[in-house]
Amino acid sequence: MTAPADVSALSVVGTPVARRELAEKVTGRTRYTADLHRPGMLHGRVLRSPHPHARIVRVDASAALRLPGVHAVLTPEDAPQQPIDRDLRALEPLVRFAGEEVALVAAESEAQAEDALRAIEVVYEPLPAVLDPEAALAPGAPEVHPGGNLVGGKPLVVQRGDVAAGFAQAARIFEGTFRTQAHAPVAMETRAALAEWEGDRLTLWKTSRAVHASDRPLLARGLGIPAERIRVICTAMGGGFGNKDETRLGVLTALLARKAGRPVRVEYSRREEVLGGRNRQATVNRLRIGVRVDGTPVAIEQRSVMDAGAYISSGINVNRRTGQGALYLYTCPNARYEGHAVYTNRPAGGSFRGLGAPLGHFAVEVLADEIAAALGIDPLDYRLRHHVTAAGQPGTRVTAPDALLPDEPVEGGVPFSSNALRACLLVGAERIGWHRRRPDGAEPGERVRGLGVAMGTYKGGAGREAEAELHIAESGRVALHLGLTDVGQGSATVLAQIAAEALTLPAERIETVMADTARTPPGHVTAGSTTTFSTGEAVRRAALAAAEQLRRRAAEMLGVAAARLEAGRLISEDGRRSLALEEVAAGLGAELVTRWRWNAGSSTHIVNSFAAHFAEVEVDRRNGHIRVLRYVAAQDSGRIVNPRLAAGQVSGAVLQFLGIALREELFLDPRSGVTLNPSFLEHKSTAIVDFPAVEVLFLGEPDPVGPYGAKALGEPPVVPVFAAIANAVANAAGVRLHEVPFTPQRVLAALKAQGRLVP
Amino acid sequence: MTPARATVTLTVNGVARTLDVEPRETLLDVLRERLDLTGAKRACDRGECGACAVLVDGRPINACHVLALQVRGREVVTIEALAGRPEFQPILAAFIHHDAGQCGFCTPGFALAAHALLQRHPAASDALIRWELVGHICRCNAYDGLAAAVAAARDARKPS
Structure with a gap:
């Protein structure tokens, strides 16, 4: 393939632009989810199972509810039983691993919530547990979920050619068994969520790598309310590494806040992050x-x-x-x-x-x-x-x-x-x-x-649906609206550079608005090393579309046949007259919004x-x-x-x-x-x-x-x-x-x- | 059962504070939940990672590992106040130039520790810089940028 013509001379892409908002991070001004407070906010804590496999016979929270500062306890009886993922419900009267969520408490302080956890009486009926995958596949092994322990009922098979024929041609065959062990992702920031209801509308601030693609639909399923009534925001992420969601946290925090009638913030401890997060599989x-x-x-x-x-x-x-x-x-x-x-x-x-x-x-x-x-x-x-x-x-x-x-x-x-x-x-x-x-x-x-x-x-x-929206206000303010999260890898910086390149502006001129379902177009999950490639191209196309409209408007304003965009100025063909981008933006009569969406990759x-x-x-x-x-x-x-x-x-x-x-x-x-x-x-x-x-x-x-x-x-x-x-x-x-x-x-x-x- | 309470008077970022606390509340709890100073982060809550570092009487400590009762009468400085001091500016500039943070969650702790170590060892060797920061964990592993940034700040602060 040949390279497209527009990459010959780049001025922003390929340069070491400083990381966006790094000064705020260094000086402690960046607000992560657990740094947020809301008026009347309570603190939630989670009770976790000591057993790897057990039926929950009874949960008695009456003593906990009598403790000072305690406003609500959420138990499996309070949780809707529709699945929120293919094998997951918000809370179940059955636990499948030691550390699994059993109940939650909302109290005035985290310490009071901790006290209340100890006062909840749970009667467990322990069940046989299986801790090794080979043993789990053996006949008669305890079932973790109904239908057998092989996920999906059959292995995934992917192939090309004919390996039997290939081995038949081989002069030598080499083989080996290789093992990798489970480990924890341990992003520095633990999972956290803050839920606030206004009537039947929910705002949830959460550690998230996909406010649009995973959190909002999951909340809609778990709470049984339309997605339009849910707003999810991730203000800043303290590390993701492909991890940090895939849990019940958002739904449980929302349910607890609804029951307490107050905003509730739940912040996982380091221990909970390892137990109740999601780890690398062996x-x-x-x-x-x-x-x-x-x-x-x-x-x-x-x-x-x-x-x-x-x-x-x-x-x-x-x-x-x-x-x-x-x-x-x-x-x-x-x-x-x-x-x-x-x-x-x-x-x-x-x-x-x-x-x-x-x-x-x-x-x-x-x-x-x-x-x-x-x-x-x-x-x-x-x-x-x-x-x-x-x-x-x-x-x-x-x-x-x-x-x-x-x-x-x-x-x-x-x-x-x-x-x-x-x-x-x-x-x-x-x-x-x-x-x-x-x-x-x-x-x-x-x-x-x-x-x-x-x-x-x-x-x-490749294969990701990616979308970007570029806003140019009449004031000349340029903002990139993206549904995805900068989990710390620097996507806000890099995507702003791509927009800046297409608009011939310095990167600092591009504001970025990200990871807020109310203010951004749909975005994919920040996973699979996707962002620069997939959303980057959507940003480039949205910015080029905006540049095209600016050029057209500038030509009208200058009374010439065509104008070009160069270093943030719109210049007549003969080079004699020019307008600053701000002047052309002011002449548009309304905010200019361009969008681009594509299914990333090549056929x-x-x-x-x-x-x-x-x-x-x-x-x-x-x-x-x-x-x-x-x-x-x-x-x-x-x-x-x-x-x-x-x-x-x-x-x-x-x-x-x-x-x-x-x-x-x-x-x-x-x-x-x-x-x-x-x-x-x-x-x-x-x-x-x-x-x-x-x-x-x-x-x-x-x-x-x-x-x-x-x-x-x-x-x-x-x-x-x-x-x-x-x-x-x-x-x-x-x-x-x-x-x-x-x-x-x-x-x-x-x-x-x-x-x-x-x- | 009503927990006992205690009164603690201390100075935080130059302001005298008198607070009514539970004896079990840590300095980090007080800073984050009562004073809304959230630059010190809670990442382990047991003194293992350095994300909650603050200065107490000029020395860096993990705020999660100290009870509020233990800092009665002491002077606490958090990253929010340190950030405004002239001697911190070379550190901030070097952190940005060397991209010494990715997700940023551990970064205030590192920056505060960098300040403290350069106060104590203005001519710290590159190896000493790394050893002085060993109590801080960065899961993005921005360590090469961090080490380069602190070395650059050391060089910038050296009297010429």
């Missing part, structure tokens, strides 16, 4: 790759079992994405992914940065290294020979043109819009000094060093981002400790709209996942089903001293589909991290790691099992 991935004598892949097959926890929420998408590496990353005519999402009585899983992609890529990229090692091929060379190219997979396209976006095809014959994987591999290798790499386990001694590489691919944004090309990561580590063979010495992240996200924000996002993504790779894990007591470490201290998030500064490289060319050539950025950099570290450890110490996180215990066990302990 997976077991069995991977087989068949190769020709020279290592060329001819068949790739992955079977994944995901512990969905007690509720599926966005686990369907997580399951789908777990196959992304096996299906797309290497050129291979035959590939098959089979994903089983399984209910258990663990806290619910949900979506977290990268969904299943980092989990599946871990298996693919470690096994690729094992193939290369077995065949005596340098792992970088192996990837340079076999990585998927811009041509896509071999074979013939069967998906109809209009079905490309929803179907996410994996067949051959559908090219990528752009693919700079090769440049990422070559330039990244040069930066880390790949030539220094020695054979696996060659270094003697207690502390040994090694280099590792891993690739990643990620689809971002001819798959739009994916790519990455190649390189790690240098030191492994202490006495204690299994891994130290990361250097990390190079080479990204293809097309044109980078804001290099300053983008570098921070990639660096942050890598550091976040280095912590997950080495440490983060949720532990459940196998007898009680209780989560043991729902806190920062015990869940061990990355701290500022843990890793060296990440070296970030942007190597993409402008993409022909994305706005000004941009592609997805938020999640792609997390995808290769686990495998880059595992492969560097293999190079350093000669041991293969098949389970994330790579804790010292697991590394020691691998050293011992593979005979690589210090003699």
